[in-house]
Amino acid sequence: RTAMDSVRDVLLMPRFYFHTMSYFSFSFFLDGFLTIVVDYGVDIGLDMTDAVYVLTFFSVTDTIGRIFVPLLTDYKVFTNTGLMTACYFVMAFLAQMTPFAQTKVTFWVVTIFLGAPMGYLMVGISEVLATEVGTRNLPIAYGILASVTAIGSFSRPVVISFFRDTYGSYDGLMRCMGGMILMSFFFTAGLWLSDPIKKKKSKLDTT
Numbered sequence: 001r002t003a004m005d006s007v008r009d010v011l012l013m014p015r016f017y018f019h020t021m022s023y024f025s026f027s028f029f030l031d032g033f034l035t036i037v038v039d040y041g042v043d044i045g046l047d048m049t050d051a052v053y054v055l056t057f058f059s060v061t062d063t064i065g066r067i068f069v070p071l072l073t074d075y076k077v078f079t080n081t082g083l084m085t086a087c088y089f090v091m092a093f094l095a096q097m098t099p100f101a102q103t104k105v106t107f108w109v110v111t112i113f114l115g116a117p118m119g120y121l122m123v124g125i126s127e128v129l130a131t132e133v134g135t136r137n138l139p140i141a142y143g144i145l146a147s148v149t150a151i152g153s154f155s156r157p158v159v160i161s162f163f164r165d166t167y168g169s170y171d172g173l174m175r176c177m178g179g180m181i182l183m184s185f186f187f188t189a190g191l192w193l194s195d196p197i198k199k200k201k202s203k204l205d206t207t
Contacts, residue, residue: 006140022184028152029177065119081192087117088185095178099171
């Protein structure tokens with residue numbers, strides 16, 4: 001098998017496109033959030049030194065999300081796509097709540113709690129992709145995924161500066177990114193609900 005065979009196989013999988021669009025939104029949100037969170041905290045009244053610690057505690061919950069949340073799929077409490085759907089929903093909800101977190105305590109709570117679902121999604125996407133495309137096609141799938149998300153990296157500074165310079169705050173940006181994550185929720189929820197059909201089709205193909 002050549003690399004082009006893997007590219008063809010991956011691009012012929014409709015579900016891969018939904019995962020790609022979902023991960024694009026997630027990657028844009030993650031990088032955008034980490035870029036603005038300290039400045040955002042200062043805007044609502046945190047001291048610069050306190051605002052910096054938001055990233056520290058966010059890293060703690062992010063680590064919990066990466067290490068412990070996947071146990072829910074290991075012990076069959078959730079399927080991979082089911083847990084990703086839940087994480088996207090929590091992210092979208094917290095992102096929409098962030099503009100209303102105008103006190104120090106609520107800002108800390110909202111931003112720190114974002115870490116767990118975001119941490120899981122960082123590792124969950126690899127599990128899902130391996131299931132969807134197979135380990136043989138996984139490197140190509142990751143390459144395509146990284147290429148698409150790179151577009152967000154180039155556009156992110158322009159989007160951030162637009163909201164900051166036009167509206168004078170990051171509230172609109174958080175609502176916009178939260179809307180992107182909400183679309184990821186709907187995409188992944190559709191994949192989750194169609195999992196039984198996919199599994200049934202796979203069994204028929206093998207027989």
